[in-house]
Amino acid sequence: MPTTGAKPIGAKDEASAAQAVQQMFNSIAPRYDLLNHVLSANVDRIWWNRTARRFRNVLGDPDAAILDMCCGTGDMTMALLKHRPRGARPILAADFAHAMLSRGAQKFGGPGVGTREPDAPCAIPIEADALHLPLPDASLDLIVTAFGFRNLANYEAGLREFYRVLKPGGQLGILDFSEPGGLIGKGYAIYFRHVLPAIGRAICGRDGPYNYLPASVGNFPPPPQMLALMQTVGYAQSHWQSYTFGIAGLYTAVRPQAA
Numbered sequence: 001m002p003t004t005g006a007k008p009i010g011a012k013d014e015a016s017a018a019q020a021v022q023q024m025f026n027s028i029a030p031r032y033d034l035l036n037h038v039l040s041a042n043v044d045r046i047w048w049n050r051t052a053r054r055f056r057n058v059l060g061d062p063d064a065a066i067l068d069m070c071c072g073t074g075d076m077t078m079a080l081l082k083h084r085p086r087g088a089r090p091i092l093a094a095d096f097a098h099a100m101l102s103r104g105a106q107k108f109g110g111p112g113v114g115t116r117e118p119d120a121p122c123a124i125p126i127e128a129d130a131l132h133l134p135l136p137d138a139s140l141d142l143i144v145t146a147f148g149f150r151n152l153a154n155y156e157a158g159l160r161e162f163y164r165v166l167k168p169g170g171q172l173g174i175l176d177f178s179e180p181g182g183l184i185g186k187g188y189a190i191y192f193r194h195v196l197p198a199i200g201r202a203i204c205g206r207d208g209p210y211n212y213l214p215a216s217v218g219n220f221p222p223p224p225q226m227l228a229l230m231q232t233v234g235y236a237q238s239h240w241q242s243y244t245f246g247i248a249g250l251y252t253a254v255r256p257q258a259a
């Protein structure tokens with residue numbers, strides 16, 4: 001049966017799946033950055049930067065309307081901001097876990113944050129569910145989402161909602177984990193399914209979240225299925241670029257220009 005969306009243990013339907021994901025991220029927010037960097041040996045930074053570079057043309061347009069969906073503690077947003085010119089329209093950075101978003105806002109928020117200069121590029125935090133965005137139809141030039149899409153309770157509904165808010169010609173980038181094949185895949189599976197949850201448990205003090213991570217990647221549709229879903233929803237030019245032997249990868253697609 002095709003996967004419809006994330007299935008945290010115990011979730012009976014899409015509403016309870018979304019609630020479990022939201023609670024889980026709220027609970028790990030204080031340790032999230034530390035865990036991320038330890039568990040990925042900082043390779044996540046390379047992936048965020050590579051993703052941002054892929055969209056440097058649209059990021060370089062000061063008037064472009066850009067959303068970082070599932071922004072969490074804001075590291076993808078920060079990578080996108082490096083390519084924004086001074087005085088550019090702020091990026092919108094959305095997440096439904098308050099504790100994650102408020103940490104992100106401390107990094108990417110406006111001129112009042114840190115030592116930012118008044119016209120330094122910044123982002124505006126929005127507490128919102130990816131499946132019900134508080135944004136008008138056809139209002140965005142670019143949506144990027146890093147390691148969040150896999151957690152949505154319904155993947156097709158997420159792609160449809162992104163399509164709704166993208167302008168014709170607008171671009172989508174979904175960075176997420178994948179399951180590498182071959183020998184590398186076998187070695188990585190041992191790390192991902194056994195070592196990573198153990199380190200996560202040690203730092204986090206609890207079992208749940210870092211057992212959920214490998215389970216959620218196992219449940220996530222592989223590239224051919226995701227690309228087919230993107231086409232069904234109506235996206236054009238859908239493509240998957242493998243990162244680091246296929247441990248992660250970037251889906252890109254475009255909402256076609258109106259006929």
Ligand SMILES: C[S@@+](CC[C@H](N)C(=O)[O-])C[C@H]1O[C@@H](n2cnc3c(N)ncnc32)[C@H](O)[C@@H]1O
Pocket residue numbers: 018021022025069070071072073074075076094095096097100128129130131145146147148149151152153
């Ligand atoms: C693994 S974190 C990724 C955070 C950040 N993008 C990064 O790369 O570090 C996933 C984020 O997705 C958010 N998320 C999951 N489902 C969501 C939904 N339906 N709507 C909004 N945010 C969601 C979670 O709250 C969490 O902050």
